[in-house]
Amino acid sequence: MTFDDPASEFDGVDRVVDVNSNEVDNPDGPQVWYTDPFGKHGRTQPFPGSIRQFIARIDNTRGGLRAAGPTLGGTRDYGGPRVHAPN
Numbered sequence: 001m002t003f004d005d006p007a008s009e010f011d012g013v014d015r016v017v018d019v020n021s022n023e024v025d026n027p028d029g030p031q032v033w034y035t036d037p038f039g040k041h042g043r044t045q046p047f048p049g050s051i052r053q054f055i056a057r058i059d060n061t062r063g064g065l066r067a068a069g070p071t072l073g074g075t076r077d078y079g080g081p082r083v084h085a086p087n
Contacts (some may be wrong), residue, residue, distance in 0.1 A: 007074045013079040020069035 001007060034050035035042045046052065 013077075015076070015078055016071055016074045018069075018074075020071075020072040023055055023061050025059050025061050026055055026057055029055070029057065031055055031057055 005023055007078075020056055030044045032052060032054055033042045034046045036049065037051060042053075
């Protein structure tokens with residue numbers, strides 16, 4: 001599938017940042033894993049086309065406290081008739 005196919009998951013225009021809701025519950029897990037370009041299909045061993053990602057060995061879940069704050073970009077439309085990946 002090409003990047004500009006309407007069925008493609010990636011169109012490059014959905015950008016949201018929310019650093020307040022990130023939770024890492026990995027005190028005893030791996031420090032490196034590999035995913036596909038969409039961040040899915042994570043495993044601890046590399047595979048063709050995989051992207052290496054580093055993960056902290058921590059538990060920052062704060063005992064179930066759902067810390068939240070503002071997000072950036074969630075309501076903005078970054079799309080347009082000429083927007084395509086990469087942009």
